[in-house]
Amino acid sequence: xAFSDYVRECEEKGRKIIKMQSGDPDFPTHPNxxxxxxxxxxxxxxxxxxxxxxxILRDAVRVKLEKTNKICGLSNDNILIxxxxxxxxxxxxxxxxxxxDEAIILEPYWRAYExxxxxxxxxxxxxxxxxxxxxxxxxxxVIAKITNxxxxxxxxxxxxxxxxxxxxxxxxxxxxAAAEKSVYVISDEVYEAITFHSASHYSISSDxxxxxxxxxxxxxxxxxxxTGWRIGYLVGNSAVVNEILKLxxxxxxxxxxFSQRGAITALTDVDVSSYxxxxxxxxxxxxxxxxxAVDGTxxxxxxxxxxxxxxxxxxxxxxxxxxxSLAKEILxxxxxxxxxxxxxxxxxxxxxxxxxxxxxxxxxxxVSALQYxxxx
Numbered sequence: 001x002a003f004s005d006y007v008r009e010c011e012e013k014g015r016k017i018i019k020m021q022s023g024d025p026d027f028p029t030h031p032n033x034x035x036x037x038x039x040x041x042x043x044x045x046x047x048x049x050x051x052x053x054x055x056i057l058r059d060a061v062r063v064k065l066e067k068t069n070k071i072c073g074l075s076n077d078n079i080l081i082x083x084x085x086x087x088x089x090x091x092x093x094x095x096x097x098x099x100x101d102e103a104i105i106l107e108p109y110w111r112a113y114e115x116x117x118x119x120x121x122x123x124x125x126x127x128x129x130x131x132x133x134x135x136x137x138x139x140x141x142v143i144a145k146i147t148n149x150x151x152x153x154x155x156x157x158x159x160x161x162x163x164x165x166x167x168x169x170x171x172x173x174x175x176x177a178a179a180e181k182s183v184y185v186i187s188d189e190v191y192e193a194i195t196f197h198s199a200s201h202y203s204i205s206s207d208x209x210x211x212x213x214x215x216x217x218x219x220x221x222x223x224x225x226x227t228g229w230r231i232g233y234l235v236g237n238s239a240v241v242n243e244i245l246k247l248x249x250x251x252x253x254x255x256x257x258f259s260q261r262g263a264i265t266a267l268t269d270v271d272v273s274s275y276x277x278x279x280x281x282x283x284x285x286x287x288x289x290x291x292x293a294v295d296g297t298x299x300x301x302x303x304x305x306x307x308x309x310x311x312x313x314x315x316x317x318x319x320x321x322x323x324x325s326l327a328k329e330i331l332x333x334x335x336x337x338x339x340x341x342x343x344x345x346x347x348x349x350x351x352x353x354x355x356x357x358x359x360x361x362x363x364x365x366x367v368s369a370l371q372y373x374x375x376x
Contacts, residue, residue: 003327007337017331018358020366021339023160023311025225025357027279029262030272033224037262045257051249053081053233054260060267061233069192069203071216077238080245081260083252085190085219085232090116091251092186092215092234093152095243097122101151106137107345108162110188113154122151128347131315134304135162139173146181153178156188157202158195161344161353162313163306165195168202175204179213184240190219190232191309193276196284199307205235212237215244222310223276224266231255231263283310286356286363293367298374310357314338317350319376327352329376336369 003021011017052058058076065071065079082088089112097103099121105113107128117124127142129135142153153174157166178185185204192201205216219232234244266272287305290312294303304313316326323340330352331337341351356363 003324003337003340003343006328007331010331015335018336018362018365018369020354020356020358020362021327021337023222023355023357024227025222025279025310026359027225027282027357029224029226029229030266030269030275032269032271033226033262033265036265037258040258040261045261047257049254049257049260051254052076052245053079053255054257054264057081057260057264060264061235064267065235069216070206071203071211071235072206073208074235075238078235078241080234080241080248081255081263082232082234082248083255084221084230085188085217086112087230087248087252088217088219088232088234089113089186089188090119091244091247092217092236093117093122093154094120094247095240096152096184096186096215098151100149102147102149103152103154104142104145104150105154106142106156108135108159108341108348108351109154109156109345110160111343111345117152123149125150126345126347128345129162135159135164137164137166137170137174139170139177142174143177146178146183150181150183152184152186154186154188158191158199158306158308160191160309161311161339161341161348161351163304163309163311165199165201165307168200171202171204172207175207175210175214179210183213185210185214187214187216189216190222192218193223194280194283194310195308196287196306201308215240220263220266224272225279226262226266229259229262231259283356286310286358286360287312289360289363290354290356290367293364294370299367299370303370310355312354312356313341314352314354314370315350316341316352316373319373321376323349323352330369330372333372334365334369336366338366
């Protein structure tokens with residue numbers, strides 16, 4: 001937030017800033033989605049609706065979960081439509097975590113996990129991943145942190161900001177051990193559709209043996225370039241979903257029906273499906289563009305190539321300065337904004353994050369801006 005304020009201050013002074021710090025796709029929402037919402041508004045779908053989400057949307061979500069995520073045997077009572085994944089994460093944590101409960105977070109992580117645990121009166125337990133292991137999750141190491149006070153483990157794969165896609169076998173081991181110990185897993189899967197080459201996303205809820213102990217969270221924001229629509233969904237056992245529903249009813253009441261019409265089109269329209277794949281290929285192309293630009297340079301070992309998402313981590317530890325200070329310095333000298341790594345956990349202060357959901361000319365400018373590091 002401090003860095004975002006600094007970027008705004010620079011813009012207010014008349015500087016043009018190339019923003020590589022935001023996690024917002026640069027692609028527009030598909031016109032078929034927009035037209036569906038517009039038509040719904042014209043048809044009078046502007047009133048309160050089902051607080052669980054429109055039944056027709058939950059039907060479409062159920063079909064998607066069965067087809068894409070292999071989460072089968074669902075009823076609509078297992079699904080809750082939420083005000084984006086942010087809302088889903090917050091409500092799931094507050095429904096499950098009581099004062100004094102421990103919640104394990106895998107670092108690097110999105111700070112909202114930690115804040116919601118604290119707001120629920122819980123105690124965050126940070127499990128730090130290793131750069132030497134490319135920030136890949138090792139189930140045994142996480143399981144070793146479970147105590148008799150552990151209530152929740154929070155995972156995010158594909159991961160923001162590392163871009164790592166957690167290995168299927170490790171995810172299975174973690175989910176099975178957690179279920180055996182009556183510990184819930186909140187699985188943030190908002191980048192599920194953005195993976196590269198041989199990497200593939202695995203939803204742990206697809207294993208019937210652990211389903212009752214998992215809350216999986218999804219979003220339309222990244223997959224469909226619908227960040228401003230504020231619509232996501234979660235899936236879990238009906239008893240847990242009913243508790244989350246209570247919190248949702250007292251926070252957002254319900255979502256707008258016309259936004260949900262757009263979401264239905266996003267899930268069911270063949271043109272939108274092709275568009276999703278087009279965007280994924282473009283992100284992959286940009287990833288390769290970054291790789292080619294840094295290979296053979298002093299940045300080759302510093303820039304990590306992601307398996308998924310549209311983020312690349314830059315290791316700045318050799319410069320022995322804070323990520324916030326360095327991000328400000330690069331911004332001052334080059335006009336390019338990178339996210340300070342400290343935003344993703346205390347041990348991530350030796351990194352910057354670059355978002356490549358941006359035009360290719362911006363990516364070129366961002367790589368050029370990193371050349372400034374040679375002068376430090």
